Amino acid sequence: MKEKKNGPPGRTKIMKALSALIKQKDFHSITTAEIAFQAGVTEGLIYKYFKDKRDLLYTVLEEYFEAFREYIKKEVAQRETSIEKLEVVIRANIESWSANRVFARILLLEVRSSPDYYKSRAYELVKKYYRTIVQIIEDGMEKGEIRRDIKPEVLTKTILGAIEHSCLGDIIFERTIDADLICDNICKTVFKGVMP
Amino acid sequence: MKEKKNGPPGRTKIMKALSALIKQKDFHSITTAEIAFQAGVTEGLIYKYFKDKRDLLYTVLEEYFEAFREYIKKEVAQRETSIEKLEVVIRANIESWSANRVFARILLLEVRSSPDYYKSRAYELVKKYYRTIVQIIEDGMEKGEIRRDIKPEVLTKTILGAIEHSCLGDIIFERTIDADLICDNICKTVFKGVMP
C-alpha cells in the first residue's frame, strides 16, 4: 500500500483541486464549479463525498493538521525541560506555517468564522494540540520550572495567540515569515518577560 | 446637532439593522433581504449606500472601533510608565470585548478572511491602534523600562495575539469572559516571564 485509505480517486482529486485553488484566492471566492473543473470531475461529485463546500475545506485542513501534529510530537519528545519543550513547540509551529502557508491561512482565517467548524474532526485535532501544550505547562509547574500563579490554560492561549498574531500579517500579505526573529522574540518575552 | 453626519435616515437604519442581526447569528447566514426587512427599507437601498454586503459590515465595524480607540486613548493618557500603559491597554481591550461581544466577533472572526477588508477604513483604524502600542513600547525602551533586545513590532503582535486568543474561545462559545483573570495572567507572563 502506497497511500493511506484516500477513498476513490475522484475524492482525492477534489481535495487536491481545492488545495491548489486556495493558494491563489480566498475560499469564499472559489466556486464549486471551479473546484470541479480543476479536479476534472463534475460538480455533483463534490456532494457525493462532502456534506457541503465547507466540509470539503475542513477535510483538507484535517490532512494538513495531521502532518503538523506528527511533526510537533516528534520534536517535543527530544527535549528535556518544559521550557525547552515550549520553545520547540513555538519554533516548530512558526516554521510549519512558514513552510505551509495554505494550511496557516485556512486555519487562521477561513474556517474559524463558521459554527460548523467547531463540530468538525479538524477542530478536534486543534483541541488535542492545545491540550498537549497545557500538559507541558502543567508538568513544568510540577517540576518547578514554571511559576504556579498562572493558569496553564491562559498561558497556553497566550503562547498560541502570540504565535498566530505574529505570523498573521505575513500570511495575509504574502510576505516571508522571519521564523527565527519571531520565535526568538516570543521566547524572550514569554520566558523572561519584557522588563530589563 | 445631536448626531454626527450619519447621512440619510435609510443608511442609518440599514446599519442599525445589521448591528442588531449580527447579535443573533453569524454574518454569513444573514441575508440582504433580512437586513432590508429589519431596517424597513428595500433591498436595493443597501446597494445605494454600500458597495456590497461586506462593505456594510466594515462600516458597522468602523463605528464600533472609533469608540474603542477613544476609550483606550483616554485610559492610556492617565498612566505614567510604559508598563502601566501597556497594562491598561491590555485591560481596556479585554474589557471592551467583554462588554461588546458583537464588535469582537466581527473583528476577530467575520472580516479577516476577506481581502477587501484590508482596504477598508476600519482596517486603517486597526493599524492606528497597533501603531499606538508600538509607540508606547518604543518610549518604554528609550526610558529604559523595557528591554531593548526585542523588536517593538513583534512584541506588539505578541501582546495583541495573546489578548485575542485568550478571549476567542469565550467569544465563540458565548461564555462570560473573566477579564481580570486573563488580564492578570497576560501581564504576569509578558512583564515578568513564566520562569519562577
Next chain:
DNA sequence: AAAGTGAGTAAGTTTTACTTACTTATGTAT
C-alpha cells in the same frame, strides 16, 4: 412653475451552492 437632485422602490437578472434521477464501471458469488 420648471428643472434638478437625492431618497427610496419594484421587479428583475445572475450567480452559485446544492439536488435528483440517472448511467457507467467494477468487483463477487453462483
Next chain:
DNA sequence: ATACATAAGTAAGTAAAACTTACTCACTTT
C-alpha cells in the same frame, strides 16, 4: 462466464441569495 450488487461518476436541473436597472416621488432652487 453470467447475473447481480455496489460504488463511482454524470447531466441537468432547482432554489435562494446577492446584486442591478430603470423608475417614482418628494423636496429644494431659481
